[in-house]
Structures are given as C-alpha cells and as structure tokens.
Amino acid sequence: MKLTLRVWRQKGPGDKGAMVEYALDDISPDASFLEMLDVLNEKLIAEGEEPVAFDHDCREGICGMCSLVINGTPHGPERATTTCQLHMRKFRDGEVIDVEPWRAKAFPVVKDLVVDRSAFDRIITAGGYISAPTGTAPEAHSVPVPKPDADRAFEAAECIGCGACVAACPNGSAALFLGAKVTHLGLMPQGQPERWDRVVGMLETHDEEGFGGCTNTGECTVACPKGIPLDVIGRLNHDYLKATAGGRKK
C-alpha cells in the first residue's frame, strides 16, 4: 500500500507543534497501524531524521498505552479497537491519514504523539480501590456475588485507562473512565463500605485535574475500544447524588 501521513510533530511541552507530511509506500495490509509507524521511523532514521515519538507497549489491545487520534477519531476508524489492533487493511491504498495526539487540557503533550495521562492515576488514588489489607481476606466463597452483578462489574472493569473517552469528548470529560471504576467496584458487595466516599473523592479529583463536565454527548462510548457502555455514567451520577444528598457527604 501507498500512504500519505500527516503527523503531529512537537519537540516538547512548551514548543509549538505542526503537522508534517510523510510519504510511505510498500506497506503490508497485514501490518498494524503501529507497525506502519515503525516502518516510517526506520525510514526517518535512515534519512538522518528524528523518528516520531508515540506510546505503545503490549500491542495486544489490553495495556491501554497506545493512543493516537487517526483521521479525527481516537484509536482510528474501527469500532471497539485500540490503535495497536487496527490493521492497515482497514485503510485504502493511496489514502491520506492524519495522526495526532490525544487532545485534552488534562492530557498535556510530552512530545510528538505522546501525552501525559497521569491524571488518571491520581483519580484512582483518590478512592478507586477497595481497602483490603493483604492477608486478612475472608474465604473467597464466604461472599457470594450474583452472576449478573459479577458479569456487569466485569464489563465495567474492562476499561484499559487509555483515555480515548477524554480525547473524544467535546468537553474533555473523563466521566466514562470514572463511571467504569465506580460501577465495577460499586456492583460488588466488597465495594459497598467505601462506595460513597469513593465517588465523591474521585469526582473531586477529576474536576481538579482539569477534565470537563459530562453533558451526555455519548462520544466517549463510541470511541471506547472496550465498548464500556454509557450507562456507567448514569450510575456515577446516581451514586454521586446519593452520596451528597441529605448531607451524607459534603
């Protein structure tokens, strides 16, 4: 395949970025999008230019490290797919492809296509866990979990924390990410004692980190590579209201 890439190049956080055009030929349709970028980088190195910096790790669609806004869509055109699992057979020969980093105030650009997503870790740190000190756990079968609850919790727990939801949201909101964690933990009996503190703590941190408010546009769930459903946001709102109403929490 022959391709024209227009790639966002930016030296560092304080520098001005720009789209730079590169021509590629002889790309295998079986290559993944990231393998196509590997080929581009090999070519740039051979020509004495600096390769394009981008984030990636497992290349199996599960670590959540890869990003990229491809032709205006986070993780590219295929639904429910991470960039590393997107293959070039999904593009046309001769296509012009725009490649940009996640665009969100809370995810500052580090270099080229790499952004800083550490705000997600700080949201988890603010309550996205169940306090279970090591070695004190009761026998696993002592707390049954109804299968439908376990299955729904699992679906929410599938979130890989890639940040596509934020990149897709016109408000730069992380409500889907947050809703997924609140839903995962809030559906299990083990998650009940901290349920109300959790949602308040995580939402406060979310706002402090510069993520926008959710206005239910639903772009997040369309972009989500794991298909996290929009109703987790409903649950987030429900839990937040319940936690704050009646003076349970401030």
Added chain:
Amino acid sequence: MTESFYRPGDPIADGKAPAGPIADRWTTRKFEAKLVNPANKRKKKIIIIGTGLAGGSAGATLGEAGYHVVQFCFQDSPRRAHSIAAQGGINAAKNYRNDGDSVHRLFYDTVKGGDFRARESNVHRLAEISTQIIDQCVAQGVPFAREYGGLLDNRSFGGTQVSRTFYARGQTGQQLLLGAYQALMRQVDAGNVELYPRHEMLDLIMEDGRARGVIVRDLITGEVKRHTADAVVLASGGYGNVYFLSTNAMGSNVTASWRAHRHGAYFANPCYTQIHPTCIPVSGDHQSKLTLMSESLRNDGRVWVPKKTGDTRRPYDIPEDERDYYLERIYPSFGNLVPRDIASRAAKNVCDEGRGVGPGGLGVYLDFADAIERLGRKTVEAKYGNLFEMYERITGENPYETPMRIYPAVHYTMGGLWVDYDLQSNVPGLFVIGEANFSDHGANRLGASALMQGLADGYFVLPNTIGDYIARNDLGPVGEDAVLEAETRVRDRIERLLSIDGDRSVDSFHRELGHIMWEYCGMERSEEGLRKALELIPALRAEFWTRVKVTGRGEELNQQLEKAGRVADFLELAELMVIDALHRTESCGGHFRAESQDEDGEAKRDDEHFAYVAAWEWAGEGAQPVLHKEALEFEYVKPSQRSYK
C-alpha cells in the same frame, strides 16, 4: 568439550529453606524471621523496580506494612505492566470442584510440570499460598467468573486434569493487575509509596557488597537520578524479548536484571524459555510482536493438520478421515491439554513434516466446530468471545466459521536471577520476585501458574522475608562514592550510545539477534547450531557498538536511546543463554536438545548429570562465565520420565 565456554565454580547450597516436613517449612520460616519494630518500619526504605503482579502486590503490601516504598516503572502508569496481558487464569488448590485437588496435588503437578528442575520447598510454598491469593483478590473486588449461585467458577487449563483455574473471562491478568494496582495507589494516597512512572533503572548502587540503591533515568526529561535504600527489589519481569518476536510487551527488557548480574548476582537457567503453543502465526516481515491466544482455548478446541503433506485445500474441504488430530492420537489421556512444551514441539514436528497450514506452512488448526456443535455458538461465545474477536481483528478471518491457525511463540522465561528461599539473590539486599527470578517453575511452566507465582511472591512471600533482612541489618546512609560510581557508569554508557552515530537502527540489530536466537536457541537446540550462535552473537555485538545509530539527545524523551540500552543488554544475555543451552546436554521442559531424545522423539532428561540449577556468575566483559551448580533434591515427588501418553 563445552567446558571451553565457561569455567566451573563452587557449588551453591539452597540456603535458607528450613529443614523438616515440607508442609511445615514456610510456617517455620515465617516464625524464625526477625521482625522489624512497627515504629521503625517507616524509617526503612525499600526500592521496587516494576509494578506488575509481583511488584505491584509487593509495593501495596510493604507500603501497608509501614515501610517507606519507592517504586519505579518504565510505563506511564503502573497499571500498564505486562502482567495485564495474561489471559487464561490463575491456579489455586481450593478444590471447589471436589475433583480431588489439594495443596499436595498442585505441588506435585507443578514439580512434575517443571520437569524436575524446580525446588520442592519453593513450589510447595507456592501451592500453599495459592488459596490465600484467591481470597485476597476477591476481597479487592476482582470480578472473577461466577456461577449462578454466586460462587466462583473454575476451569481446567493446559497440563492439568483438575479444574483449579480461576478466571475473569479471557482477561484474568488484567483484572488481577488492576486489583494490585488499585491497592498500590491506595498506598500512594496514604503516603507510604513514592511512585515514579516513566523511570527506568539503569544501574545498581553497590556498597560493601550490598545492594543499596539504584540509578534511574527519567524517561521524560532524560535526567539521571539516584535513589538509595535499605534494600532493592527487582520485579522487572522476563527477558523473552531477546528473541525480538515474542508475546512480551514491546518495552519488556532484561536491563534491571542484567545490570544486577554484572554486579555479581547469579543468572540461573537462562536457557529455559517457554514456548507457548497457541499464538497467532507470523504474517510478514513488518511484524513487531506475536499475539498469544489463551491456552484455555485448548479446553474446547481440537488441534489438527491434514494427513497428507502439502495439502492446500481449505480446512472445511478436508474430510474427517483425512485429518490428523495429532495430539489426541499421540497423547490419548491428555489429548489437546498436554503441557506447553509437548504441544509446541508436536506442532513444530508436523510443520517440519510439511503438513503445516497457512502462509509459509507454519501453522496448525485449532478447530471449534465440534465445540460449537456440542455446546452451541452462544456458550462458546460466552467462554471465548473476546479471544475470537481478537483473532479476527489480527488475521481478518472469522474463527466461528473457519478454524483458527496457531503456531508456537516465545512467551515466558523460567530462567532469571538466582534467589534463595527468601527470594534474596546472592547479592545481599537484592531481592528478586516474579518472572525476574528463576525459582519456582523448573524447565517448563504450566498454564495459570505465572500469575500465581507473581502474586504469591509479592503479596505473601517477600513481605515476610525482606523484613528479616532489614531487621538483621541496620544499615547507615550510603556513601557518596558508591553513588557517584554508579551514576558515572550510567552517564558514560548513555554518552557512548549517543556518540557512535553509525548507520544501522537499533531495531535492525534487535531483529537480527532475534533471528539468531530463534534459529539456534529456540524450540529445538543442537550442539552445532548453538556453536554457530556463539560465533554470530559476539560479532553482532561488536557491530552494534560501532554501527548503531541512536538519534536525538540524552536530555529529552528519547525512545531510540531507551531501546538501544535494552538491546545492548540483550546482546550480552543472548550469549549466556546459548552457553547455558550448550552445556546442558539433556532435554527438559522448554529446553529440547536435538541430541537428547528417545526413539519416539520425546525429550530425554538426564537426572544423573543435570538435576541441578545452573547459576552463572559474570566474570567480566569477554571473560568466560563461571558456572555454580545448585543440586536439586526430590524427597516428595520421585523424578519420573514425564509421559502424557
């Protein structure tokens, strides 16, 4: 004859495992351990490298215990450690199925599955702790698969005949890692863990023969930083990426372990590489990695190839009687569930006979037609849906309609830094946990046991044993000389890599090394091939240091520089792997020597000469490594020829 590649050293004893009945040893050890006064714990600093199942769970537990933990990972978040990609499940001797499982059976299966090259004491402890791990993870909210009654579901997994594997659809590693990650972040919130993502360990700070800290590079700014501590824990994973193509994440590397090895830490059994039988075959030269399909697929999928060589018909055009379900034929009692080494080599053999399928003939079918007919498509979808989707995405083929194609690939490394029963290396103060150590898996790892080991080490073993070291060694501050020495080494090396300015990319060297390793030290090794590799690798290494081109500067995010440092270490490790493979003139587990097989082509182990751990000591650049042997004793599981027939 092979002696010319190494020098013999003194034998080593497996220190610290207490004497007495095996079932009491861990209890005894915990009781014997000296305790650290709770008020003193926060003054004691522990560095942990890596945040996977082992590192994450260790950080969470040590932080909670009150130690001051300083933890690093090269990813942008601890949640991205490669443990996240483990699909199939985690074993535990809960006997929830009432099918005769027990701690002793899990212990027995693991020792046997490791081809009698693991330590009995360690493995027994692992089996004991396995039940506690499940309790711990359930308490953290890990959404394991459940039955309608609300109790936990189980399945059987490659190499075992009981259902002892706990799972969360095909994403068990992800869910267990998120549990550990969340527990770790809770400790970050509590101020007990200082966390540094996007930092890479580049050297060890040594003082008076002890590990006292690390030098790290901030991968964003390029700044070289120093951190000192009372003890250092490596939880930095395996080294399968020495093969370039593997199921490991792209960033997985050996640098932390290798830097420790160069300071005297023994590297044990480096040649034991586990080849996983169910990976998606290579599609072309662009390929950067291989994708594993969970081994749980072998529970319901049937493996076959055409009986005729060179049969290019489409799979559904080949009638039943012209198919060879070779695993069921050769191993009737285990069938498609034989252990990984057996399944991998059997696939290689049928492909070598010219009966392989797909492009290049390097593939075998994993067929779900029977399962779909028996269970219905919906049930198959519920069990394996996400794996089928992943397969379709990568290959463009629909596995509900046409059989999957699979081929073996490098997956997990059973070798690693040598540790004693306390998980301490021979360098005092340097502890090694999870895949980075060697201790529990012998020559071949059974399915669903890596997750078990990572969490056993991190949640339960290390937190007990490291306290003993800290209580017995009241160490003062680290001298400036020791720190400066390590820091200078790191700066010099970065400078050297950047100044070569050659004409070959880092990746081109890594790919070439990978080819050499797969060809000569892969699924099957021969003396001739290994000797050839011993000529090729040093030559490639010399070329690397004169021709590699590392673009950019040191004081910035520089992914080429990161890779260059890692590949340089792989180039040294590769040679040691080959030497280890060459000296071990037996076949066992994942190490299959062509010269050591029986008349049926099955692996022939040599217990008389090789029932030992090979622990290699670094002797300097260009010098022959020194081999220390740790004899293995089997009091409880009598070594027998493994037979799955």
